[in-house]
Amino acid sequence: MEGSRCDKHKPRGRKNRSGDPFYSSGPWRRLRRARLTAEPLCRSCHEAGRVREGSRVDHILPRADRPDLELEFDNTQSLCESCHNRKTMGENWARWRNP
Secondary structure (H helix, E strand, O other), X not given: OOOOOOOOOOOOOOOOOXXXXXXXXXXXXXXXXXXXXXXXXXXXXXXXXXXOEOOEEEEOOOOOOOHHHOOOXXXXXXXXXHHHHHHHHHHXXXXXXXX
């Protein structure tokens, strides 16, 4: 096992990690800029009647589940850091609970 987790507890499908070259690629950076320009407010906060700046661009269907949609504009949304963290934590928890 050499310092890693066993197969049962190993993280599955997590592409969104620091150092992932996808997030520094030109196509992603252009898509991110376009999404934040088109949708400057957090979508989740807006739907709840709050106004917060969207600082994160989120994949609606996660890259881990649908890598074919990673550069589709319609599969992205602007979220504030808090909403993005909450959504991502929920996705990771569900993935861990239901492998």
